[in-house]
Amino acid sequence: MKFEERYLNLFVLVGLLLLPIWAQAMDEPFTITLATRAVILALAAVGLNLALGIGGMVSFGHAVFFGIGGYAMGILAYHAQTYTTLSLGLFETGGTNSMPVIWLVAMLLSGAVAFVIGLLSLRTSGVYFIMITLAFGQMFYYFAISWAQYGGEDGLSIYVRNGFPGLNTLVPIEFFGICFVLLCVTLVLFARLQSSPFGLALNAARQSKSRVAAVGLNPTRVKLLAFVLSGAVTGLAGALFADLNRFVSPTMFSWQLSGELIVLIIIGGVGRLMGPVIGACVFVALEHFLGEITDFWHVSLGIILLCIVLFGRGGLIGLITGKEGAHV
Amino acid sequence: MSSILIFEQILNGLQFGVMLFLMAAGLTLIFGVMGLINLAHGSLYMVGAFAAAAVAGATGSFFAGLVAALAAAALAGAIIEIGIIRRLYDAPHLDQVLATFALILIFSEGTRWVFGSFPLFLNIPQGLSGPVSLPGGIEYPLYRLFLILMGIAIAGGLWLLIERTRIGIQIRAGENDREMIAALGVDISKLYTLVFALGAALAGLAGALVGAIQSVQVGMGEPVLILAFVVIVIGGIGSIRGAFIGALLVGLTDTLGGVFLPELFKLFMDSGAAQKSGSAIASMGIYILMGLVLIWRPTGLFGARA
Numbered sequence: 001m002k003f004e005e006r007y008l009n010l011f012v013l014v015g016l017l018l019l020p021i022w023a024q025a026m027d028e029p030f031t032i033t034l035a036t037r038a039v040i041l042a043l044a045a046v047g048l049n050l051a052l053g054i055g056g057m058v059s060f061g062h063a064v065f066f067g068i069g070g071y072a073m074g075i076l077a078y079h080a081q082t083y084t085t086l087s088l089g090l091f092e093t094g095g096t097n098s099m100p101v102i103w104l105v106a107m108l109l110s111g112a113v114a115f116v117i118g119l120l121s122l123r124t125s126g127v128y129f130i131m132i133t134l135a136f137g138q139m140f141y142y143f144a145i146s147w148a149q150y151g152g153e154d155g156l157s158i159y160v161r162n163g164f165p166g167l168n169t170l171v172p173i174e175f176f177g178i179c180f181v182l183l184c185v186t187l188v189l190f191a192r193l194q195s196s197p198f199g200l201a202l203n204a205a206r207q208s209k210s211r212v213a214a215v216g217l218n219p220t221r222v223k224l225l226a227f228v229l230s231g232a233v234t235g236l237a238g239a240l241f242a243d244l245n246r247f248v249s250p251t252m253f254s255w256q257l258s259g260e261l262i263v264l265i266i267i268g269g270v271g272r273l274m275g276p277v278i279g280a281c282v283f284v285a286l287e288h289f290l291g292e293i294t295d296f297w298h299v300s301l302g303i304i305l306l307c308i309v310l311f312g313r314g315g316l317i318g319l320i321t322g323k324e325g326a327h328v
Numbered sequence: 329m330s331s332i333l334i335f336e337q338i339l340n341g342l343q344f345g346v347m348l349f350l351m352a353a354g355l356t357l358i359f360g361v362m363g364l365i366n367l368a369h370g371s372l373y374m375v376g377a378f379a380a381a382a383v384a385g386a387t388g389s390f391f392a393g394l395v396a397a398l399a400a401a402a403l404a405g406a407i408i409e410i411g412i413i414r415r416l417y418d419a420p421h422l423d424q425v426l427a428t429f430a431l432i433l434i435f436s437e438g439t440r441w442v443f444g445s446f447p448l449f450l451n452i453p454q455g456l457s458g459p460v461s462l463p464g465g466i467e468y469p470l471y472r473l474f475l476i477l478m479g480i481a482i483a484g485g486l487w488l489l490i491e492r493t494r495i496g497i498q499i500r501a502g503e504n505d506r507e508m509i510a511a512l513g514v515d516i517s518k519l520y521t522l523v524f525a526l527g528a529a530l531a532g533l534a535g536a537l538v539g540a541i542q543s544v545q546v547g548m549g550e551p552v553l554i555l556a557f558v559v560i561v562i563g564g565i566g567s568i569r570g571a572f573i574g575a576l577l578v579g580l581t582d583t584l585g586g587v588f589l590p591e592l593f594k595l596f597m598d599s600g601a602a603q604k605s606g607s608a609i610a611s612m613g614i615y616i617l618m619g620l621v622l623i624w625r626p627t628g629l630f631g632a633r634a
Contacts, residue, residue, distance in 0.1 A: 060425065123623070127359065127421055132561060134554055146607055255550065266426055296441050299437040305430035
């Protein structure tokens with residue numbers, strides 16, 4: 001069966017929306033939590049897809065932004081929960097429980113860090129880029145471990161989920177709704193960005209740096225901007241992820257998480273709009289069902305991954321639509 | 329702070345550095361010759377440590393354990409090279425990263441399945457345990473001194489192998505122009521398997537040697553792998569000399585930073601805060617070093633000029 005990619009995309013989104021609604025009717029809150037987890041991981045991977053899929057920047061350190069988003073939420077909510085002030089050198093402020101504020105802080109912070117990391121890493125390319133982003137990831141990981149003020153290795157627990165005006169975020173389906181809407185908005189922006197002049201320039205910068213430079217654009221600047229946007233989106237996902245678990249810990253910075261984000265994209269299909277979403281759904285489903293059968297489900301994941309790399313080009317979307325490359 | 333303490337910390341840094349070199353040498357060799365980025369190198373380190381712990385536990389001989397570590401890691405390396413890695417040489421870096429990431433998952437969970445989740449222990453052999461007196465009245469653990477000498481000896485051996493033997497000439501030729509040496513009648517795929525197994529054996533040896541001073545457990549390889557990446561990024565990918573200098577720099581920075589930064593911060597902070605922020609910054613020290621090297625030389629200290 002060969003499917004048009006856009007029908008497949010629509011099918012997946014509708015399916016992802018209907019599953020928790022069905023679970024709500026059946027009174028199975030755990031399924032809603034799983035779906036929310038898939039949506040948040042998808043959002044993080046959509047962010048990475050911007051850098052990796054379109055921009056060709058194989059970042060093995062996107063957990064940095066995920067973790068910064070998580071810690072932005074953790075620190076702000078921690079100060080709100082303990083009624084302490086958060087001093088930022090020159091001025092002092094209280095914490096906050098408001099999701100929109102936390103999201104904004106998470107995106108700004110992770111975008112700013114992405115700017116610095118991108119500025120350094122984009123001086124290089126290829127393998128160097130992979131290793132350097134990986135190393136920056138470890139740097140934040142070890143920093144978080146030794147940051148005793150915010151829980152160090154044990155992380156921070158937040159007792160009450162942060163609030164969103166007009167909604168009760170502790171109800172699983174309402175929190176799912178928030179995440180799903182954010183994912184859809186990001187996907188729309190991603191699609192529009194892909195066909196915008198900036199997206200075309202970024203695509204071109206992946207394929208041939210020198211040609212982009214020859215038409216008068218600065219390819220490094222284009223890539224850097226994409227890296228910053230990518231980091232900000234992944235940071236937003238990190239804040240949501242922390243809110244889902246009501247817990248942040250240094251594992252949000254771990255290199256395994258960076259690897260898994262890449263894996264999500266590869267399972268779905270690199271550079272495709274819905275690749276990360278499909279990848280995240282498959283990943284969460286595998287994690288849940290294989291995890292029930294065996295404690296060693298990572299072996300199966302490893303084998304599946306090897307098969308995709310060695311034999312399957314274009315991920316699941318490529319298999320279903322019969323089109324190998326996303327970039328035609 | 330006494331000069332004895334400083335000297336001890338320098339030795340600790342050297343010991344850490346030469347062990348990192350064993351990892352980094354294999355990685356940089358594999359990248360230089362085959363153009364492959366191998367994330368599973370940390371798994372080979374773990375394989376070496378587990379083989380050493382298992383064999384040393386069964387036979388009671390540490391050196392039998394070391395031999396087992398070399399053999400097991402080289403064998404595991406040769407098997408994955410022939411079975412999987414070989415298909416990835418011409419693949420994009422992204423595919424290499426993913427396939428070797430998949431190998432990490434398989435190796436880690438496989439080891440957990442065979443040996444369980446609890447760490448194994450590898451004891452320092454009788455003859456090498458205990459302290460030794462160095463000139464200047466310094467008591468230093470003999471085993472750590474053994475590690476330093478061993479690391480330097482292996483670095484020397486590797487240099488001889490690459491600069492002075494026929495295989496070494498082929499390896500260097502393979503770095504420069506693989507098609508040309510294939511055309512000259514060198515069996516390139518056999519050479520690649522050999523280089524990969526050599527790199528794997530070095531990683532396995534490092535795992536076994538370090539395993540005696542740390543616990544042998546699943547996931548022990550990846551932190552070292554990432555440090556080895558930092559080393560070869562600093563030294564320049566593909567350069568053994570760069571890997572050696574880079575490894576010593578990273579080892580010394582990490583060890584000395586952890587000791588001296590808190591002391592330094594105490595000069596202008598109260599002692600508790602200095603301890604906290606000093607060790608937090610020190611944990612990032614090597615990455616800051618890497619950033620500085622990259623700003624100065626984007627291809628590393630001894631890397632080919634792009």
